[in-house]
Amino acid sequence: MASGSGSNFEALVQACRSGQLAASVCQLVVNNPGCGAEQRAGRLGVPCTLHDHRLFPNRESLDQALINSFQAAAVDLVVMAGWMRIVTQALIDAYPQRLVNIHPSLLPSFRGARAIEQALEAGVQLSGCTAHLVSLEVDTGPILVQAAVPVLKGDSAASLAARIHTQEHQILPLAVQLAAERLGLTALDQG
Numbered sequence: 300m301a302s303g304s305g306s307n308f309e310a311l312v313q314a315c316r317s318g319q320l321a322a323s324v325c326q327l328v329v330n331n332p333g334c335g336a337e338q339r340a341g342r343l344g345v346p347c348t349l350h351d352h353r354l355f356p357n358r359e360s361l362d363q364a365l366i367n368s369f370q371a372a373a374v375d376l377v378v379m380a381g382w383m384r385i386v387t388q389a390l391i392d393a394y395p396q397r398l399v400n401i402h403p404s405l406l407p408s409f410r411g412a413r414a415i416e417q418a419l420e421a422g423v424q425l426s427g428c429t430a431h432l433v434s435l436e437v438d439t440g441p442i443l444v445q446a447a448v449p450v451l452k453g454d455s456a457a458s459l460a461a462r463i464h465t466q467e468h469q470i471l472p473l474a475v476q477l478a479a480e481r482l483g484l485t486a487l488d489q490g
C-alpha cells in the first residue's frame with residue numbers, strides 16, 4: 300500500500316528479488332493516480348491497483364475494496380509502505396498480525412503527520428524510523444524494528460528525511476521477515 304513516491308515499496312521489491320527476503324511482492328495498491336509508487340510498479344513489473352480514496356464514501360468502504368484486492372491476490376501479509384490514509388478496524392481484522400507500517404520517527408515519539416518536522420521542532424539529537432504492526436490508534440502497535448539516525452546541525456526536513464529514508468529501506472524488509480517468522484510463515488507465498 301503506497302500513496303507517494305514509493306521508495307519503500309521499491310526497497311521491498313528489490314529485497315525480494317535479491318533473495319534477502321524470502322517473499323514476493325505480488326501486488327501494489329495506491330490511492331493517488333499517477334503517484335511515484337504507481338510509476339515504479341510499472342517499471343518493476345508489479346501489478347498495481349488504484350483505489351482512489353476520493354471515490355469512496357468513507358474509510359470503511361475504501362478498506363473493504365483493499366481487502367477484496369488482497370484476497371483476490373491471496374496475499375499473506377500487507378505492508379503500508381507510505382500509506383497516507385488512516386485505516387479502519389476492518390483492514391486490521393482482515394490481516395491480524397499481518398499488517399505492517401513504516402513511520403519516520405522513533406515511536407512512540409512523534410506520531411502522526413509531519414513526524415520529521417515534529418522531531419526538528421522538538422530539537423532532538425536523534426531521530427529515525429519504526430516498522431511496526433498496525434493497531435487502530437495511529438502509529439501505535441507492537442514495534443518490529445527501529446533504526447536511529449543523528450539529527451545534524453543545520454538539518455532541514457528534506458535532509459533529515461533523506462537520512463531516515465535510507466534507514467527505512469533497510470528495516471522494512473527486516474520487519475516483514477520478522478512478522479512472517481512470528482506467524483510461522485517460513486517463506487512467504489511466491490505467487
Ligand code: GRF
Pocket residue numbers: 301302303304305306307308380381382401402403428464467
Ligand atoms: C516514509 O517516510 C514512511 O515512513 C512514511 O511515508 C514515507 C513514504 O515514502 N509513512 P516512500 O513513498 O516510500 O518514498
